[in-house]
Amino acid sequence: MAIFDLRKRGYRLDFSFTSGYLICAHQNIKINLSEIEIEEIYKFPSIDQPGKQYILCALKTNEGHRGILYDCSDQIFKLFEIVRYEEQSSTSLRTSNRGKYPPSSSGMILSRR
Numbered sequence: 001m002a003i004f005d006l007r008k009r010g011y012r013l014d015f016s017f018t019s020g021y022l023i024c025a026h027q028n029i030k031i032n033l034s035e036i037e038i039e040e041i042y043k044f045p046s047i048d049q050p051g052k053q054y055i056l057c058a059l060k061t062n063e064g065h066r067g068i069l070y071d072c073s074d075q076i077f078k079l080f081e082i083v084r085y086e087e088q089s090s091t092s093l094r095t096s097n098r099g100k101y102p103p104s105s106s107g108m109i110l111s112r113r
Contacts, residue, residue, distance in 0.1 A: 011068050
């Protein structure tokens with residue numbers, strides 16, 4: 001049911017994961033994980049393996065392509081979390097140092113640019 005709803009709302013591509021990238025073979029698209037936004041997540045319990053969950057992600061690329069990634073292993077979802085964490089860490093590091101200059105040994109600012 002979730003797949004049909006997503007298809008009706010424009011998530012037409014089928015993504016798969018390979019060698020650190022998402023690919024859509026039908027459109028010949030190869031995308032880095034940092035260029036993907038997870039817009040919706042659906043979790044389904046496994047029928048044959050109690051305690052295991054399957055994850056369905058509705059994705060949007062920076063170029064506006066929309067598609068679906070079905071993650072049976074839960075590993076891809078964890079990779080997305082790692083990529084997002086690294087992006088947030090580097091962004092907060094850049095913004096927290098904005099406008100600050102390294103002090104000299106006496107504690108005075110060496111230069112302003």
